[in-house]
Amino acid sequence: MEYEKPTIKSADHVIKEPISHLMHHVTSNFEFKIGMIFVSEEDAYNTYNTYAIMKGFGVRRGTKRYLRNGDMNRCVFHCSNEGYSSTRPLNEERKRERLAYRCGCLARIRFKIENGIWEIIEFNDLHNHPFVQENQRHFISSARHIPEVNKSISSSLVDVGVKPKMTFRYLSGEAGGIANLGYTETDFNNYMQKSRQTMLSAGDAQTLIDHFKNLQNEDTRFFYTFQLDNDGRMCNFLWRGGVSKLHFDCFGDVIIFDTTYRTNRYNMICAPFVGVNNHLKNIFFGCAFMTDESTSSFVWVFKSFLDSMGGKAPKTIFTDQAYAIGLAIEMVFPSTVHRLCGWHIEKNAKENTPHLFKQVGFKEKYFNKLLWDCVSEIEFELTWKNMVDEWECGENTWLQRLYNLREKWCPAFSRCTFSADIKSTQRSESTNRIFNEMGCKMMSLTEFVNHYESKLVEMRNGETEDDYKNRGKPKILISDCGILNHAATIYTNTIFFRFQEEMLNSISEEVVNFSIEGASRVYTLQRSEDKRTHIVQFDSSNHQTVCSCHKFETLGWLCCHILRVFNTDLRFHSIPMEFVLSRWTKTAKYGLGFDDYFQQKKNTLSSSATTRLNRLTKKSFAVMSMGAADDVTENIVNRHLDLARAEIISYQGNSSVTVDAITCTQEDIQVGALVNEKGILDPIKRRKKGDTNSRLKSSLEKMKKRKRKYHMTLPQLPVQASKPPFVGGAENFDPNWMSGITSNLSLCQYMLPFNKQAGGCVLANKY
Template identity: 35%
Template sequence: MENTSQRMNWISQPQEDNESIYDMEEFEIEVDGLDEESSEEIDTHDEDEDGDEIECPEGQEKKNEVDDGKPRVGMVFESEEHGFQYYCNYAREMGFKVRKGGVRKSKKNDDVIGRRLYCSKEGFREERFKKLEACRKRHNPETRTGCQAKLLVNRAENGTWVVSMFVEKHNHKFESPTKLKGGGKVEFMMQSFSEDARGRKDLCPTGKDARNYLGTKRTKDFEIGDVQALLNYLSDMQLENPYCWYAVQLDLNGQITNFIWADARSRIDYGYFGDVVCFDTSYGTSAYSIPFVPIFGVNHHLQTILFGCVLVLDETEDSLVWALETWMKAMKGCHPKVIFTNEDSAVTSAIAHVLPHSHHRFCLWNIFRNAKKRLNHLFGSGCDFGKDFSYCVRGCETIEEFELGWKFLLTKYNLQDNEWMKRLYFKRQQWVPVFSRDLFCGDMLTTQRSKRVRKFFKGHLSRDMSLEDFARGVEKAVISWRKKETEVDSHMNQVHPSFVVRMYIGEEAAKIYTAAVFLEFQKELISSLRYMCEKIEDDGTVSIYKLWMLERKNRQYIVKFSSRNICANCSCQKFESMGFLCRHILKVFFVTNVHYIPPQYILNRWTKDAKCGAVVYQKGEQLQVGSQVRYSNLCHQAINVAIKGASSKEIYKVAKFSLQRAQSEVENAMRRQATESIGSKKNDNVTTEKETHTRGECLSLLPYTFCQQQPPSSINVDLNDLTQHDALAPLSEQS
């Protein structure tokens, strides 16, 4: 048994040449943003004398003619608000936030004649907030530092406002200005619930009470026409493209609670890349603080693609079950092989209920982020916990190594009795990568993906948006994603990658894989040159090789190779988890003179032709033969052609010509069938089975654009007339 010192050296080792595995910077969170008085600060915040937070105006032009630099005593503003805007702009550039302080009023008419503007870290937490904080299970660190920086403005006799005092010095470090300019965190946190209860000194709600309270308040706080505007937007989207889809759910009182939608491109993409999906309810909130749940995956360019969007009024199991079941209907019932979610009991129960055959895993990014929140005291300067924790999770290559490393972590940092660490360990098979090496997870295990998705949506969405504007913001974000995909597609067969090492197998890979996947493959190919290889067993057909690097002889890998069918498997299981060959198998191929990639190791989803051909959702299953099923399948394929055909003018001409030819051939076939049907009735006594429909039924099967009756420009929903069944069904079923 190794002693403690030896185990310490072991756990601190980097994994091969990939030292970034213990870099915790990518999980950086703004712990000062969890303070009670500013638990959801957006840009620059302030607080009035009654304790209510007011969002500082952003991006407004200053109408007063003053210096744009540092504030100074004697500076004149047209109004108090202009002075406030000026100080906010200055704070934003420097890297701190502003809070409004007390006012000075005239004794004659009670008008405000003076205003104090403080740094948001002025003073210390008040006792009334400490009492509320004590009721929480998870305590927030105090962010106020007693900073003395401030700006005082007083009203002059002529009505202008003059700076009478400016204290520039702060007693804390500034934040990055880019973080302040980008808007505040949209992350959904229970801490923000207490903001609604501010001023109620004895209120200490539990999590369940807070959820019920906000659920009731959110329903009542919908602006008149806001829900209708969102429904109109979604219905217009469906009118433009019949393959777009959405649904709503009602509560017991007939009020709309949840929304879900997916456009045509999302449904098409899911057919190609829906094997691995992320369904994360912790991404953020929309208008009325409704949690926003994007459902996304990874395409063949290693880019993020959207499969659908959900707005859930509450995160209860019932709501999540409805969201998943309804989304599955839109995706033709094809379950993902692996689904990643945040660590949440309601989500876990919903996944088990709706997707029992899908492998459920927790998003690693959320685990690391929660670790920084739960164990914040261990992430300070001079402490190696972040490095050790990250290596234990991502650096261990066997289950035994992880078990040893975890025990060492608990002992070194005195975490044996930590309840959160106990819960994590109990669920270790759902989030530790070493337990999922036999599962294809694509690029979803990369922690940077979740971070990029959050940052990307953050640049397009805001809590201040209405429901309709929020949906349009999602659309704009997705359009920019798809624009990048189109650009990569257009250059895919025109630009040749650069080769670091010229090898035939690498040149073949460049022809097969997309540029992004090839770069990952090339990294493995280059790394294979650093390995020593020794054959340790050979029975004539199957050989076993041991591989290691000279600088790390204690880290060895085993590759079994069959020369009869050119088949190999490695103990690292890189191919099983990522879908392309690892450095160890490539080394064995090199020493056994295999200079090509065997077909069984080419995963179609990573190739340049990944999106060629029609999407098949249910392989090997006999589909129903009915007009509606056939219509749906033809719509799906036609939309797929339309999406690809719109990528360039040349492809558009080809697609249009092909569709016109297909339409002509279909019409000729219909005329031939009609003629044959008439002849058979006259000459034969044999009856032929065929489907008959009334004119109304035929029209109902056609898209709106083919109907004689014009579609409604909007859908006016009377909640009193809607049944729960109506709300659960997609619009196409209700029409």
């Protein structure tokens, strides 16, 4: 049978590789037509799948029909949103409910198969859902596939002891970014788990400045600044990426500033500026390095950060209990609310009042309530007075200083201060695991910054994946509740689940008193098991609503008390928009320049020699993998490589490509040389012997570590020698207790330091 050869792409063999590798086969203006033919199922599927990914939807294989002789004669490929997700009851034991993406889309392509030729007989390109955004398309299931060449590379890296995360980072770097890799980190980890393989994984200051300059050339919004001491040595520096500025414009109302981490080589203080996005995930606004914790250093860091953000100051800042930080905040951020870390408050309390924390009831009855649970200033003052009277600790100087700072750490004094659900810098300290993954004990500043930036790419990819998952509708436990359905539409999934929890809690709230004062309605609510009452005031003229718990002012979503009034008493079917904080919505980043920024970055990268090299490397890997099948295919690859090399050499000999490349390199070298002439010296190496990459430990933590270090258990003794050597104190010591021991161990290896005061022994490694 005569048939027209497909004009889409050559299909002499089946292509099995990531969809990103196939993009060059289908142009942006390509369209399917009735009667178009293909030579195989994989040829048809790959072409339609490539077309789908470029449009922004996924593909699923549909129904196949066969003749009586077993030959296929009909086949259909659907949009991945075809049909509807199965409805099943909520399983409380299931850790994570799947999100629903299928919405009954009818887009599809149908083929007729005769004599092995696939002909299009139906093509429906009408979708009932929005397409996936370009920066999210690599998460589509049909676009994800791990090629054999990457599996081979992974196996090679396993042999040299590289960790899975480092392997994935390398592969994504070779691909020109995670989006171009063709599969996600989860896909990669699943493959590694299935294959049961274990993976393991200097002018320093001037090099760093040159590196910052290169980053600024690639990203015009990149910002960096540094400070030199009198000897020309770098003492402080700060940097942030361009996307960090966009993040701060959207989520910069609350920041966390943590100084509990030091680097290795220079013992410099690493102080990241951390925020929270609309998925309640950490985001970095910038990072600073300091040689000391003086007020002047903090002032310089805060001023530099303020300049990098266009003069916009945060509403709230969380820090540890450092006096110098407080002074610097008052000078640079006078209108910013300064809050202290509750985790550090509790840690310092254990160190400064150990005699109280050892007593049963002090922490549980008083301190925890003061630190976390007081809802009013009156309740705080009464609880503090009762604590001082009962434990007679009014003369304790540390507690007196803590009381004077109560407005900065007790929630009763910050009920109207927005905190984005942050209670301590523990969120910031959790980011220190990023720095703990450094492979070199003496990492340079440039290596540290590279490590930091690569981790940011991973975090931002995770954020993009969270944005992608928000396309699915979360599980609504009260399906006929208009407010919950509205919340599921506007809020991110993470915030919706918090909101839904408040709605469920509102069921337990009862109105114990109601009054009308003009246009205001006053509700007094109480739970049956709680003695506390909360007052909700609703103004019917403008819908202004205030609750005495002030959770909306603090967290940004409505509390259970207001929801009880809105849902049950006022019969609202949606959330009034004045109570929808945009930073928690799915559209929080819309209109702030994120799309333009990433498009600019994409255009810059697409024209770089590195990106061209990555594209060629990916394609050549696929060809070489096929060429390694046997001697014939190897000869084919070698012959074409020789022809390509000869053609490139001929082209370069008749053009200025090589000259331009050399000139560009020389310009880069000259820029570095000019900067070097300024004489920026490295910070003084202050690292002491034995220092590690860990967070700064308190004296209490060090004491606990020493106790654990000297703890051991006695060797198992024979039955005849199992009598305890000490019974009731030193006067009852049995000198013959080792008579039944036949081992060669000496007495000092069994003997332990004797604690006469306790009347017993202390286990230790050494006598």
